[in-house]
Amino acid sequence: MSSAYVTLEQVAQHAGVSLATASRVINGSTRQVSQRLSDKVKASAQELGYLANASAQTLARNSSSLVGLLVHDIADPYFSSIARGITRHTEEQGLVTVLGTTYRSAQKESTILAALRAHRAKAIVLVGSRSTDEDSNTTLVREIEAFQQQGGRVACVSQPGLPADTVSPDNHAGATELARHLIAQGHRRFAILAGPTNLSTARERLDGFHSALSAAGLELQHHNIVHGDFTRDGGYESTQRLLRLGSDATCLFAVNDVMATGAMAALREAGIRVPEELSVAGFDDIPTLRDLTPSLTTVRLPLEQMGEHAAQMALDHEHEGEFRTVHVQGEILIRESTRPPAL
Amino acid sequence: MSSAYVTLEQVAQHAGVSLATASRVINGSTRQVSQRLSDKVKASAQELGYLANASAQTLARNSSSLVGLLVHDIADPYFSSIARGITRHTEEQGLVTVLGTTYRSAQKESTILAALRAHRAKAIVLVGSRSTDEDSNTTLVREIEAFQQQGGRVACVSQPGLPADTVSPDNHAGATELARHLIAQGHRRFAILAGPTNLSTARERLDGFHSALSAAGLELQHHNIVHGDFTRDGGYESTQRLLRLGSDATCLFAVNDVMATGAMAALREAGIRVPEELSVAGFDDIPTLRDLTPSLTTVRLPLEQMGEHAAQMALDHEHEGEFRTVHVQGEILIRESTRPPAL
DNA sequence: CTAACCTGGGAAAGAGTTTTCCAAGACAGA
DNA sequence: TCTGTCTTGGAAAACTCTTTCCCAGGTTAG
Structure with missing residues (x-):
């Protein structure tokens, strides 16, 4: 066989239309395609089990459906709760979440950010308070800005002071x-x-x-x-x-x-x-x-909502170019572990 | 500017060699390149801040550096512990982990598997015992096999009976x-x-x-x-x-x-x-x-080692084509919550 | 001395999509 | 009937990288 995969061209041929027409149908371009042909293409795709090659799409569009999620430790329930909120939103949007764990290492963080840049990720959510170490912080800012310049969005949770949308607890x-x-x-x-x-x-x-x-x-x-x-x-x-x-x-x-x-x-x-x-x-x-x-x-x-909110901010298209900061108030819960001191 | 990115061609030009030579240097092809040119190319890449376009690589190689990780709920500490082990291994290998949460929905699982297939993921690790529901199970097997046929590896944790490497507790x-x-x-x-x-x-x-x-x-x-x-x-x-x-x-x-x-x-x-x-x-x-x-x-x-082991199996190249099953024995821990019954 | 063999390097053919540009046809208004 | 405007479909470039094929020049063996 020439290729193990069904390509859009095959779908087009099978439907008796051109490649471009098929593409227009598949990703709902602005250009109109007649109902008849549109149906035919869709049926074709269905029939052949067409699955678009994500890397080809990314290459052509210069943007992927990947959303990066950086946490210090996924086994720490603080981060896994936030991660849950983030994935809830990204998966709802049909995007794919990339999980990077840094263990508070600036070097690991850089590695992952570079990978996300290489993959043309759509957005990155950084979770967790960050070292205020001067050097690693300016490096981080540079990396964030590099990512933004290639069209990516960045949001942070509990990590104030970065050039990005931020959700922070008070x-x-x-x-x-x-x-x-x-x-x-x-x-x-x-x-x-x-x-x-x-x-x-x-x-x-x-x-x-x-x-x-x-x-x-x-x-x-x-x-x-x-x-x-x-x-x-x-x-x-x-x-x-x-x-x-x-x-x-x-x-x-x-x-x-x-x-x-x-x-x-x-x-x-x-x-x-x-x-x-x-x-x-x-x-x-x-x-x-x-x-x-x-x-x-x-x-x-x-925690979960904080993550969800951060993901929303990173992915909505309303507020390109501005950085929003959301402050979340905690609610004090008086339970058994505190009581007036014995005299 | 024509492109915001440094391409390999630019690196090659800057080093005064051909594109192919640069590629051979960058990803250590079998073909030898003279030390002199090799150094020149590397210096060039360094100098220009070259970062390979991952989607182009994926397209050309028909395989990406993505490893999928499917769990039911990342906020559940059972899964997050296993996830930690998996990411430890994948990140060590310089791979990127994709986190998919299914909430025990066969439909969500399918969606994520399709996405991983579309991205030409290198491997997938499925975590968590699976519904024995007949239909969704045959669907899953079909999806796994489709993924394997495109060259991907699959490993499972706590999910016996699938055509894949498996780590299961006894x-x-x-x-x-x-x-x-x-x-x-x-x-x-x-x-x-x-x-x-x-x-x-x-x-x-x-x-x-x-x-x-x-x-x-x-x-x-x-x-x-x-x-x-x-x-x-x-x-x-x-x-x-x-x-x-x-x-x-x-x-x-x-x-x-x-x-x-x-x-x-x-x-x-x-x-x-x-x-x-x-x-x-x-x-x-x-x-x-x-x-x-x-x-x-x-x-x-x-849990963590189980995840790590599964990731290893999914990524080692020794045992292509065979499915290995590893049984893990639990260790009983007698603590305070059990004692002989009162009479 | 010539034929066979290496070695390093360049040109070019893909990989699968998106998207722009252009052509052809339909149709309305003058 | 002719011109201008739409609508629809097709050809082709672009995205960046990998990899094969081939050539030139040098080396070795017979």
Whole structure:
């Protein structure tokens, strides 16, 4: 056989029309084609099982149906929830989602961005707060702009400050509200399980918490701050460190639920009861972690919708050329893990 | 400008060689090119920032660097763990992963498979037990074979019986071992939170449990079996149903951890203490669910490695033409949620 | 010394689509 | 009847890369 594939030319021949006519029918060009021929072409395509060669289309159109999705770790429920929202939208649009995982490596990120550029992806959604490291950030901006110059759209989730559409949770407000709740419950000595200092999400949540304390005339003591890496095990280890330092806090704010989970495990092992002896709060309201005992006081973010919204922005054609920023407010959820401190 | 992109021809011109020579240098053809020219071409490419047009390559080679990954739901930690293993391997190989989510819809699955075929994907990894529905299964087999005939490789995870490489957990053995453990603890009346009857994974786990009971001369009473849909909420609701039916069981086996989580929530709400009043066991050992209280007795599956292994099989070139099946044994983990029944 | 053989490099033929440009035919208005 | 306007269909260029075929020049063997 000459080719294992059915080509548009074969469809055209089978329908007795020219290649161009067949193409016009298949992808509904502006030019009119008579009903009779149009039907004939469609029937032909159906009959022969025609499936357009995507690479040929991409080559001719200089744009593919691929949408890139960059996350740090797809097994982290924070990212997989957002990813779900993104894929929901892209698949609805008949597009194909490319999943790239970076593990917070600027180099892996570059590799994937280059691949998406090479494939003439239609859009890219970047998820997850980014290192504020100067160099890698300017590199990222250059790559984003290169992609945009070849006609691609970019949207970011939780990654402010880039030349792209952005969906960001109001981390500051969420953490502030959470702090106010703890203060209202009577807590005066706080410990915080902060995130990597160079990630905006981590910084904003820390700042928000801080500013509520300051506003209430309270202080966060230096030895009551530890930094984790946003993972469960990081939270576990950092909490152990905190305990070794002999914290006198009555409550612990972990800047994300995943670390809070590790914190609770460490506390349980250390024989410290939550919330009787220590209140714990998290951030995100990760769906998979809603069944912890005690249930976690946290700030709910609509992760899935955030992803969906970002994908929408990256793919709608209304607002070419402008960058929109959407702020999402979290909703504070008071659950079992926080209560007024024992006297 | 004529084109916003650097083409190989431009690289060749800039290096003072022919297009063919440049191509031979770039993708290391069998034909030798002198060191001098080779270096010149590489320097040229570097200098001009050459990035090969992936669609042109795909068109010419009739094979792309895309690897498809089909899961039911990327937000389900079972799938996201496996997905992590798969992407680890594909990204190591410099390939691009396409994520397709099917939500157990045969139609969505077909759509994605067609897209992957259109893109001349190099391989596809299908994850998740599949409906045994006759029709959709033959359709799937046809689609798989069509893809293989165009030169693509297919691997499956937890989806036996397809014409492809397969990595499958030994669900039967795992459930049997779990049942033996419960029997050894003294349990005699069992309840089971089974999965969708048409999914092989669910059936095998149910069968394995059953056969251990039979071997011990025990019976599983009809009213002690309920079916869930493998989701947390499904487990929750099915457990409520079980309670309404007035189960007399001393232990409950949920055929996956996610449903076990819902079960524990329903039990807690109903005021039934685990494990004091009722033992609970799950299956999978989902990483995110390891911090439940009480910790869940379960069968650990190396989800990430399973994904990685499947990707390897789909991408190695050693074993073209043959279909290999790898069975993975689970490891039983006795934790807090099971204990001998009260007298 | 000549025939056979290598080696490196260039020209050109695809790969399958989209899209522009042009021709031919139909038809209405003058 | 002629001109101008539509409508429809076809030919061909363009997109960028891979790969085959062939040639020129040099090397080796007989």
